[in-house]
Amino acid sequence: MSKIKIGLFGFGVVGRGIYEVLLKSKNANAEIVKICIADINKPRTLDASIFTDRADDILDDPEIDLVVEVINDADAAYRIVKKALCSGKDVVSGSKTMLAFHLEEFIEIQKRCGSALLYDASSCGSIPVIRNLEEYYDNDLLLEVKGILNGSSNYILSRVFDHSMPYETALRQAQELGFAESDPSFDIDGLDALFKLVIITVHAIGAYVHPDRIFTYGISSIHESDIRYAREKNVKIKLVAQVAKISESDFTMFVMPEFVPPSRYIYSVDDEYNGVVIRGECYDRQFMFGKGAGSLPTASSILSDIMARQHRYRYEYKKLHFQDKPSYTTDVRLKIYVRYSETDIPSLLHFLSVDEQYVSKESRYLIGEILLSELMAKRDALRGKDVFIANIPTFFTDLD
Amino acid sequence: MSKIKIGLFGFGVVGRGIYEVLLKSKNANAEIVKICIADINKPRTLDASIFTDRADDILDDPEIDLVVEVINDADAAYRIVKKALCSGKDVVSGSKTMLAFHLEEFIEIQKRCGSALLYDASSCGSIPVIRNLEEYYDNDLLLEVKGILNGSSNYILSRVFDHSMPYETALRQAQELGFAESDPSFDIDGLDALFKLVIITVHAIGAYVHPDRIFTYGISSIHESDIRYAREKNVKIKLVAQVAKISESDFTMFVMPEFVPPSRYIYSVDDEYNGVVIRGECYDRQFMFGKGAGSLPTASSILSDIMARQHRYRYEYKKLHFQDKPSYTTDVRLKIYVRYSETDIPSLLHFLSVDEQYVSKESRYLIGEILLSELMAKRDALRGKDVFIANIPTFFTDLD
Numbered sequence: 001m002s003k004i005k006i007g008l009f010g011f012g013v014v015g016r017g018i019y020e021v022l023l024k025s026k027n028a029n030a031e032i033v034k035i036c037i038a039d040i041n042k043p044r045t046l047d048a049s050i051f052t053d054r055a056d057d058i059l060d061d062p063e064i065d066l067v068v069e070v071i072n073d074a075d076a077a078y079r080i081v082k083k084a085l086c087s088g089k090d091v092v093s094g095s096k097t098m099l100a101f102h103l104e105e106f107i108e109i110q111k112r113c114g115s116a117l118l119y120d121a122s123s124c125g126s127i128p129v130i131r132n133l134e135e136y137y138d139n140d141l142l143l144e145v146k147g148i149l150n151g152s153s154n155y156i157l158s159r160v161f162d163h164s165m166p167y168e169t170a171l172r173q174a175q176e177l178g179f180a181e182s183d184p185s186f187d188i189d190g191l192d193a194l195f196k197l198v199i200i201t202v203h204a205i206g207a208y209v210h211p212d213r214i215f216t217y218g219i220s221s222i223h224e225s226d227i228r229y230a231r232e233k234n235v236k237i238k239l240v241a242q243v244a245k246i247s248e249s250d251f252t253m254f255v256m257p258e259f260v261p262p263s264r265y266i267y268s269v270d271d272e273y274n275g276v277v278i279r280g281e282c283y284d285r286q287f288m289f290g291k292g293a294g295s296l297p298t299a300s301s302i303l304s305d306i307m308a309r310q311h312r313y314r315y316e317y318k319k320l321h322f323q324d325k326p327s328y329t330t331d332v333r334l335k336i337y338v339r340y341s342e343t344d345i346p347s348l349l350h351f352l353s354v355d356e357q358y359v360s361k362e363s364r365y366l367i368g369e370i371l372l373s374e375l376m377a378k379r380d381a382l383r384g385k386d387v388f389i390a391n392i393p394t395f396f397t398d399l400d
Numbered sequence: 401m402s403k404i405k406i407g408l409f410g411f412g413v414v415g416r417g418i419y420e421v422l423l424k425s426k427n428a429n430a431e432i433v434k435i436c437i438a439d440i441n442k443p444r445t446l447d448a449s450i451f452t453d454r455a456d457d458i459l460d461d462p463e464i465d466l467v468v469e470v471i472n473d474a475d476a477a478y479r480i481v482k483k484a485l486c487s488g489k490d491v492v493s494g495s496k497t498m499l500a501f502h503l504e505e506f507i508e509i510q511k512r513c514g515s516a517l518l519y520d521a522s523s524c525g526s527i528p529v530i531r532n533l534e535e536y537y538d539n540d541l542l543l544e545v546k547g548i549l550n551g552s553s554n555y556i557l558s559r560v561f562d563h564s565m566p567y568e569t570a571l572r573q574a575q576e577l578g579f580a581e582s583d584p585s586f587d588i589d590g591l592d593a594l595f596k597l598v599i600i601t602v603h604a605i606g607a608y609v610h611p612d613r614i615f616t617y618g619i620s621s622i623h624e625s626d627i628r629y630a631r632e633k634n635v636k637i638k639l640v641a642q643v644a645k646i647s648e649s650d651f652t653m654f655v656m657p658e659f660v661p662p663s664r665y666i667y668s669v670d671d672e673y674n675g676v677v678i679r680g681e682c683y684d685r686q687f688m689f690g691k692g693a694g695s696l697p698t699a700s701s702i703l704s705d706i707m708a709r710q711h712r713y714r715y716e717y718k719k720l721h722f723q724d725k726p727s728y729t730t731d732v733r734l735k736i737y738v739r740y741s742e743t744d745i746p747s748l749l750h751f752l753s754v755d756e757q758y759v760s761k762e763s764r765y766l767i768g769e770i771l772l773s774e775l776m777a778k779r780d781a782l783r784g785k786d787v788f789i790a791n792i793p794t795f796f797t798d799l800d
Contacts, residue, residue: 021682025539027722120536126683128536135535135713136520136528136704139425265689268668282421282696282703283526289665290686300682304536311716313535318711322427 004030004310007058009080010071011037011044011051013178014094014121017299018068019046022306030066030306034058038071059083066309067091068302070121074098081106085115092305094121094298100195104208107317116314118305123196124149124274126297127290128304133203134315137278140322145204146242147276148269149196151293152180152187153219153239158270160227161236167222179272179293189218190239190255197241197253204243205251206319209328215376217256221388225363226339230390235259236267237390251326254372257390259337330373335392339365343385350374367392404430404710407458409480410471411437411444411451413578414494414521417699418468419446422706430466430706434458438471459483466709467491468702470521474498481506485515492705494521494698500595504608507717516714518705523596524549524674526697527690528704533603534715537678540722545604546642547676548669549596551693552580552587553619553639558670560627561636567622579672579693589618590639590655597641597653604643605651606719609728615776617656621788625763626739630790635659636667637790651726654772657790659737665689730773735792739765743785750774767792 008015015035022028032050040053058064059080067084071077074097081098084091086109093099099106099122106117120130124147133145148154152174159170171188174180186192194216202208219239230237240258245251260267265287269275274292279285291297319325333352338345345366346357354368375382375389382389408415415435422428432450440453458464459480467484471477474497481498484491486509493499499506499522506517520530524547533545548554552574559570571588574580586592594616602608619639630637640658645651660667665687669675674692679685691697719725733752738745745766746757754768775782775789782789 017682021541024681025541026724027540027719127686128532131536132528132532135708136531138707139700139703140427141421141425141700141703280700281424282417282700284691284697286527286688286690288686288688291684296682297684300539300541300680303539303541303682307538308535311718316711319427324426 004066004306005064006030006032006066006068006306007061007064008032008035009055009058009067009069009077011035012070012072013295014070014298014302017295018070018302021296021299021303025303028303028307029310033064034061055080059087059089065090066306068306070094070302074101078102081117082109085109085117086113088113088115090116090309091118092121092302092309093117093119094302096122096192096195096199100198100211103199103202107320110314116309118308118313118315119199120305121298121301123199124276125151125290125292125294126301127274127276127288127292128301129200129276129288130203131304132288133200133278134318137204137280138318141280141282142204142245142278143281144242144244144279145200145276146240146244146266146279148238148266148274149193149241149276149292150187150190150239151272151274151291152184153190153193154269154274155179155272156188157219157237157239160222161230162270185220188220190216190241193239193241194255197243197255201243201253202317203315203319205245206317206322206325207251207328209253213328215254215256215330215372215379217382217389219257221386222257223339223363223388226388226390229337229339229365230259233259235261238266238269240266240391245326246329246332247326248324249326250329252329252332252372257388259390259392330371330376332372333369334372334375335367335369335394337365337367337390337392339363339388341386343387345387348381349378404466404706405464406430406432406466406468406706407461407464408432408435409455409458409467409469409477411435412470412472413695414470414698414702417695418470418702421696421699421703425703428703428707429710433464434461455480459487459489465490466706468706470494470702474501478502481517482509485509485517486513488513488515490516490709491518492521492702492709493517493519494702496522496592496595496599500598500611503599503602507720510714516709518708518713518715519599520705521698521701523599524676525551525690525692525694526701527674527676527688527692528701529600529676529688530603531704532678532688533600534718537604537680538718541680541682542604542645542678543681544642544644544679545600545676546640546644546666546679548638548666548674549593549641549676549692550587550590550639551672551674551691552584553590553593554669554674555579555672556588557619557637557639560622561630562670585620588620590616590641593639593641594655597643597655601643601653602717603715603719605645606717606722606725607651607728609653613728615654615656615730615772615779617782617789619657621786622657623739623763623788626788626790629737629739629765630659633659635661638666638669640666640791645726646729646732647726648724649726650729652729652732652772654791657788659790659792730771730776732772733769734772734775735767735769735794737765737767737790737792739763739788741786743787745787748781749778
């Protein structure tokens with residue numbers, strides 16, 4: 001097999017990790033021949049001749065077989081990946097934001113142009129979720145994929161919860177350790193988990209759902225009283241993303257904080273780790289656990305995709321063509337906890353039933369049944385308010 | 401894609417599970433057209449016309465594309481799989497004993513005859529260990545695979561340990577629940593875990609090591625005093641199979657009870673579950689957890705292999721051709737606990753150093769460093785004795 005020639009876009013934390021991992025891996029039979037970066041004048045550890053700031057130096061180079069794209073700018077990533085795929089170059093990408101918005105188009109382009117796009121590193125870093133959903137759970141027995149997909153929000157919640165650290169300190173620490181993005185809203189508002197969930201759902205259910213159609217609620221409004229409540233009930237608060245079949249004909253998706261009891265697998269997924277539960281008919285629950293982010297874990301996942309391409313591996317998107325595929329719905333009853341102070345939650349949110357209501361000088365909360373579609377309809381009204389929402393899984397997801 | 405026609409060998413617990421799973425899976429596009437069984441006169445739930453007791457009714461039928469083999473008799477399984485592969489039929493097999501002894505030959509036959517053999521169900525039932533080692537961890541970063549690979553011995557140890565059940569009662573219960581084979585020695589002497597480890601190692605390291613060359617020690621001689629000792633030290637006793645690189649040039653393998661502290665992933669793998677830790681450079685540790693055995697979990701794994709063959713998937717055995725592959729060695733220092741009564745362990749086993757020695761009216765034990773090769777040399781002398789050995793992981797495997 002001839003040596004694969006790689007053009008790399010991005011030489012930040014992950015890009016440098018890929019360079020390092022390829023050096024370590026004697027049998028990879030792949031070589032980075034050109035690296036495209038935004039700032040050509042920044043001092044680098046490698047010889048200057050390998051760098052360029054012109055994307056076309058890679059995209060138009062017929063010697064380069066494979067584009068590896070790990071840049072932060074989603075729009076630039078989109079243009080690069082699209083041009084590469086259209087010109088017949090294969091691509092390995094780690095850009096979840098870009099993929100979550102453009103995956104449908106990329107599936108079509110791959111088909112039309114014969115090129116292949118692999119992106120296991122985009123969801124859960126070193127945990128091979130996409131590959132397993134695509135290859136191993138490639139039948140219609142799958143019922144649910146649920147997990148902690150964002151390492152930095154999980155790190156923050158672990159610090160706050162297990163170490164009684166103030167939220168602000170935990171956030172700062174996550175940033176210092178490099179787990180959180182410099183703009184932390186991406187992590188703590190649940191967007192990172194949402195984008196990964198969109199990608200996962202394509203391979204889990206065979207359906208692409210636009211991020212805007214999915215209820216997403218983050219952890220930034222968590223309050224001491226929420227933590228106290230969870231401790232009293234002997235549960236942890238985790239930011240959970242899930243896609244689940246709720247019947248033969250429907251599935252639902254959402255990202256929100258959840259009260260997780262000790263009996264669940266994801267209860268013990270702490271710090272910057274990710275954990276994914278795959279539940280299906282016949283095989284029940286499988287749990288995959290590992291480092292979801294970071295330079296080398298992500299780079300090792302990229303390496304797996306690079307080597308897969310050497311063996312002509314591509315996603316088949318088999319489930320997109322399944323018969324009797326379920327449709328996306330938000331017409332699902334959830335039991336939720338809503339803690340609020342000024343916002344008049346009882347007037348704002350229409351509950352189907354209310355189980356508990358608590359009012360004190362310090363905090364107020366309400367526990368009840370609500371439709372996911374109602375949360376979707378009110379999400380703009382809820383944004384930025386001193387309101388914290390957590391899912392209490394009792395309805396369709398009582399098994400994990 | 402045309403419907404795949406399957407000839408099934410075996411209609412026991414797993415065989416019936418496969419039949420059921422294929423009925424459930426609308427998109428499998430596969431049909432069992434003939435089932436070969438040992439006793440044609442036994443009453444069955446299906447129409448008699450589907451059954452035969454002549455293997456050649458399947459093997460010589462040109463209409464049948466794929467042989468699925470899930471029988472207990474390893475010799476018969478060998479003959480069936482060999483004939484099928486040699487005549488160009490693809491095979492999905494769940495027979496770990498047969499595979500552990502004949503995998504080298506089957507790799508050669510696949511190459512020569514162009515047919516494909518898949519066997520993910522043979523190791524850890526529904527957990528896709530083989531597929532992930534082959535496809536995702538397909539580089540030379542992998543350092544170690546370690547896990548609880550046998551559900552019934554783990555079930556027994558969980559009962560004994562967490563529920564203070566007498567060993568004999570736990571064993572009987574495991575048999576009643578269908579976790580243990582009717583001849584339980586296969587499970588409790590570690591053979592089942594050993595055979596799975598042999599198969600896993602082919603895909604983890606790219607090396608086939610004959611089962612006879614691997615030190616294997618089971619749990620049948622466990623004693624109340626061993627359990628008491630482990631409880632005092634706040635560890636659990638688990639039957640652990642492992643393969644680990646100990647240097648750039650060497651790797652080692654063994655199956656034996658191990659003292660597992662709460663910080664390790666496998667500590668919380670209880671009852672009939674399996675758990676596998678994959679450790680590598682860059683990605684650190686990944687943990688996969690699920691139901692390792694049972695009718696439907698195993699059948700769902702077989703279904704994955706059946707669907708993989710529809711998409712022309714085959715194992716590439718890439719690592720067999722890696723440069724600078726490590727060699728198998730037993731020249732490894734282990735720290736072990738040996739509890740004994742009559743057998744004169746201090747004379748029988750040569751320890752490199754002794755850390756602790758304990759003698760009371762009720763029990764004696766010794767903790768010290770020993771070469772794995774010394775345990776290998778004395779394994780016949782240890783067999784059937786009132787001796788219990790447990791690995792205390794401190795040397796090369798202190799990370800999982």
